[in-house]
Amino acid sequence: MEIIKGGVTAAKGFRAASTAAGIKYQGRTDMAMIYAENPCKAAGTFTTNVVKAAPVKWDQEIVYHHPAAQVIVCNSGIANACTGEEGYGYCRETAKAAAEVLHVPEDSVLVASTGVIGMQLPIEKLAAGVKQMAPELDGSLEAGNLAAKAIMTTDTVEKEAAVQVEISGKTVTVGGMCKGSGMIHPNMCTMLSFVTTDVNISKELLQEALSESVKDTYNMVSVDGDTSTNDTVLLLAGGMAGNPEITEKNEDYEKFCQALNYVNTTLAKKIAGDGEGATALFEVKIIGAESKEQAVTLSKSVVSSSLTKAAIYGHDANWGRILCAMGYSGAKFDPEKVDLYFESRAGKIKIMENGVSTGYSEEEATKILSENEVTAIADVKMGDASATAWGCDLTYDYVKINADYRS
Amino acid sequence: MEIIKGGVTAAKGFRAASTAAGIKYQGRTDMAMIYAENPCKAAGTFTTNVVKAAPVKWDQEIVYHHPAAQVIVCNSGIANACTGEEGYGYCRETAKAAAEVLHVPEDSVLVASTGVIGMQLPIEKLAAGVKQMAPELDGSLEAGNLAAKAIMTTDTVEKEAAVQVEISGKTVTVGGMCKGSGMIHPNMCTMLSFVTTDVNISKELLQEALSESVKDTYNMVSVDGDTSTNDTVLLLAGGMAGNPEITEKNEDYEKFCQALNYVNTTLAKKIAGDGEGATALFEVKIIGAESKEQAVTLSKSVVSSSLTKAAIYGHDANWGRILCAMGYSGAKFDPEKVDLYFESRAGKIKIMENGVSTGYSEEEATKILSENEVTAIADVKMGDASATAWGCDLTYDYVKINADYRS
Numbered sequence: 001m002e003i004i005k006g007g008v009t010a011a012k013g014f015r016a017a018s019t020a021a022g023i024k025y026q027g028r029t030d031m032a033m034i035y036a037e038n039p040c041k042a043a044g045t046f047t048t049n050v051v052k053a054a055p056v057k058w059d060q061e062i063v064y065h066h067p068a069a070q071v072i073v074c075n076s077g078i079a080n081a082c083t084g085e086e087g088y089g090y091c092r093e094t095a096k097a098a099a100e101v102l103h104v105p106e107d108s109v110l111v112a113s114t115g116v117i118g119m120q121l122p123i124e125k126l127a128a129g130v131k132q133m134a135p136e137l138d139g140s141l142e143a144g145n146l147a148a149k150a151i152m153t154t155d156t157v158e159k160e161a162a163v164q165v166e167i168s169g170k171t172v173t174v175g176g177m178c179k180g181s182g183m184i185h186p187n188m189c190t191m192l193s194f195v196t197t198d199v200n201i202s203k204e205l206l207q208e209a210l211s212e213s214v215k216d217t218y219n220m221v222s223v224d225g226d227t228s229t230n231d232t233v234l235l236l237a238g239g240m241a242g243n244p245e246i247t248e249k250n251e252d253y254e255k256f257c258q259a260l261n262y263v264n265t266t267l268a269k270k271i272a273g274d275g276e277g278a279t280a281l282f283e284v285k286i287i288g289a290e291s292k293e294q295a296v297t298l299s300k301s302v303v304s305s306s307l308t309k310a311a312i313y314g315h316d317a318n319w320g321r322i323l324c325a326m327g328y329s330g331a332k333f334d335p336e337k338v339d340l341y342f343e344s345r346a347g348k349i350k351i352m353e354n355g356v357s358t359g360y361s362e363e364e365a366t367k368i369l370s371e372n373e374v375t376a377i378a379d380v381k382m383g384d385a386s387a388t389a390w391g392c393d394l395t396y397d398y399v400k401i402n403a404d405y406r407s
Numbered sequence: 408m409e410i411i412k413g414g415v416t417a418a419k420g421f422r423a424a425s426t427a428a429g430i431k432y433q434g435r436t437d438m439a440m441i442y443a444e445n446p447c448k449a450a451g452t453f454t455t456n457v458v459k460a461a462p463v464k465w466d467q468e469i470v471y472h473h474p475a476a477q478v479i480v481c482n483s484g485i486a487n488a489c490t491g492e493e494g495y496g497y498c499r500e501t502a503k504a505a506a507e508v509l510h511v512p513e514d515s516v517l518v519a520s521t522g523v524i525g526m527q528l529p530i531e532k533l534a535a536g537v538k539q540m541a542p543e544l545d546g547s548l549e550a551g552n553l554a555a556k557a558i559m560t561t562d563t564v565e566k567e568a569a570v571q572v573e574i575s576g577k578t579v580t581v582g583g584m585c586k587g588s589g590m591i592h593p594n595m596c597t598m599l600s601f602v603t604t605d606v607n608i609s610k611e612l613l614q615e616a617l618s619e620s621v622k623d624t625y626n627m628v629s630v631d632g633d634t635s636t637n638d639t640v641l642l643l644a645g646g647m648a649g650n651p652e653i654t655e656k657n658e659d660y661e662k663f664c665q666a667l668n669y670v671n672t673t674l675a676k677k678i679a680g681d682g683e684g685a686t687a688l689f690e691v692k693i694i695g696a697e698s699k700e701q702a703v704t705l706s707k708s709v710v711s712s713s714l715t716k717a718a719i720y721g722h723d724a725n726w727g728r729i730l731c732a733m734g735y736s737g738a739k740f741d742p743e744k745v746d747l748y749f750e751s752r753a754g755k756i757k758i759m760e761n762g763v764s765t766g767y768s769e770e771e772a773t774k775i776l777s778e779n780e781v782t783a784i785a786d787v788k789m790g791d792a793s794a795t796a797w798g799c800d801l802t803y804d805y806v807k808i809n810a811d812y813r814s
Contacts, residue, residue, distance in 0.1 A: 051734030051742040082727050084743065084763045117727020118764050182714065224713040225632065226728070227735035306631040306713070307589065307809055314810030320489050320524020321633070327458030328634035335458040336491065356491045357525050396803045402714055403721030 007160030010175030021129030024077030277397030301329030414567030417582030428536030431484030684804030702794035708736030
């Protein structure tokens with residue numbers, strides 16, 4: 001597996017474009033388009049929130065009930081959530097505009113939105129944006145990078161990842177882009193992530209590979225505990241790598257899954273590290289668990305704890321908050337058997353052994369916690385299962401960003 | 408029912424004292440003692456966190472297995488949680504010190520601690536504090552007020568409530584004090600609350616009255632989603648009001664429950680309104696629910712949402728976040744039938760009808776949201792059940808307090 005530069009245009013046969021449609025933001029791009037040269041098999045995972053944004057409903061229909069997809073149109077600024085039938089109609093109109101100008105079926109156009117909930121989209125601006133982007137579609141890495149920038153809301157950096165693997169003698173590429181960075185506590189998948197690949201694979205296995213991968217990647221991220229109405233991961237597979245079609249769970253399938261998992265893990269960690277107002281990526285590993293489920297429950301509880309996150313911001317080895325968050329997670333374990341470590345580029349330190357302090361050096365702990373990527377490792381000594389969750393610290397800027405997000 | 412001044416010393420036969428034992432804080436009181444002139448029936452509800460502080464285990468033993476209790480000793484600064492057998496031993500030593508000086512059985516002394524997790528208590532300072540407080544025990548309202556101040560950690564104000572009802576021709580008083588204000592997401596009861604009453608009642612009904620009351624009071628509060636290791640509500644009933652003993656669920660029992668509920672509700676709201684860094688009490692009412700359980704799930708999800716809380720801090724009518732938090736709560740409802748209102752001293756406004764914006768005045772909404780007590784009311788139009796949850800806004804100061812709590 002080779003890590004390469006690029007994002008959604010890294011795989012063969014994919015082009016991207018972006019534009020400043022003036023939907024809500026001024027002086028920046030706010031629309032992106034991904035176009036596949038041939039019809040793709042599409043897989044998707046979507047928010048489990050009862051309140052689903054209109055584009056989620058639109059995309060579910062296409063991913064679940066249509067054989068192919070070829071275009072993704074995404075806007076930032078307005079989420080098109082809680083917008084009723086009018087909002088759903090705008091999904092159709094956006095798809096229709098793209099279908100006309102790109103000469104593809106309307107039901108092969110996926111749409112996605114991110115931004116404020118409850119406002120209606122200015123559909124004429126969206127349609128104009130679609131027309132402007134179509135002739136500018138471009139397969140360069142730069143075009144993909146500009147698309148990744150256009151879908152940002154409170155994100156501070158664009159988020160891309162790409163990787164190549166050899167499958168049956170052919171080079172297969174998987175690349176993607178995503179955006180965070182508030183209302184992030186995915187329960188199915190993260191806010192918006194678009195992954196493209198040139199692998200040749202059956203639609204069923206493509207969906208299965210994605211569904212499995214999101215469990216250990218996007219679903220293990222929490223910025224603020226709020227599961228969005230718009231969470232969407234879309235995966236398009238165009239088949240231009242030329243490998244024999246993957247139709248069973250063989251070695252080729254495993255290789256593809258590894259590549260997909262690498263891209264999803266990288267994007268998920270980028271979302272966590274760029275959480276609203278964050279100064280640090282906070283990684284929580286539970287080891288020695290009785291089951292995967294237990295490890296997931298414990299790690300997500302710690303990574304979601306406001307008190308723990310504030311302590312990480314303060315570089316404070318306040319380990320009691322970590323044990324406390326494990327304790328209220330709902331998972332059963334013996335607190336008096338837990339060992340706890342902090343680790344970062346600056347070193348690793350054992351903080352707690354069998355539920356009580358080791359008498360560690362606060363100075364050394366603070367040094368380790370002052371890095372911009374910090375890991376807490378808890379060993380519950382019950383078995384061999386483990387899980388890793390990603391989040392970020394809780395800072396003044398999170399509050400600032402969210403106290404006046406709409407203004 | 409008459410609301411009166413006072414706290415734990417309001418009921419007949421209860422005295423309190425406090426002292427500066429120098430456990431962790433300097434220049435302030437940090438220990439409190441409540442003493443009943445005669446042995447009391449005791450009821451308690453405790454944290455459901457798997458990680459239970461030593462005092463929780465000590466008190467559970469007494470409340471569940473001993474017929475009477477007469478003293479509560481509480482310290483602030485150190486929580487005596489995650490302290491192993493050594494920490495549990497300090498509970499016994501504290502109780503022993505109080506038993507000796509007050510001439511009561513060791514197993515009639517309840518203990519409680521609040522503060523940093525993981526540090527051991529300086530037991531000699533605690534024992535000295537106990538000896539100093541014993542001769543100063545006093546039944547005045549002022550002594551109760553000073554005790555309420557001594558148990559504060561990051562609280563900005565002491566929290567007391569008291570009420571009187573007439574039961575079978577006798578005046579019965581219920582009074583209490585409690586403390587917040589971080590790591591507050593009680594799941595059984597809140598951090599620390601001590602309620603005293605002179606009612607004459609059986610131990611079984613006393614416990615039942617308390618267990619029922621905490622469901623609608625302390626358990627409906629969330630400051631930060633972190634369920635503490637130390638959550639404890641203790642209720643002592645001394646019987647000095649002279650009413651015939653309540654041994655069945657008759658009118659007398661109902662009256663007592665009303666009084667108890669008033670005190671618990673008042674204390675719970677005070678905890679929410681004085682949440683760490685809070686500038687506003689945030690009340691969430693779900694009405695028209697299918698069941699009480701559904702209403703509780705929905706209201707607690709909204710009151711716990713970081714994004715909603717940040718919006719309340721910004722006086723921003725960002726109602727989409729409220730609907731979003733209802734959507735990920737796990738409760739089933741139809742988002743396209745929900746009506747939403749904001750209400751405060753400044754008025755009431757309908758923000759959303761059947762899931763979409765009413766086109767309300769942002770100016771008017773901001774005026775209503777600028778008060779220091781703000782209510783959101785969501786009608787899900789499914790039935791007659793309702794629930795109310797209390798929390799607070801999320802502010803810079805919450806982060807500040809918790810980034811360097813230990814320093």
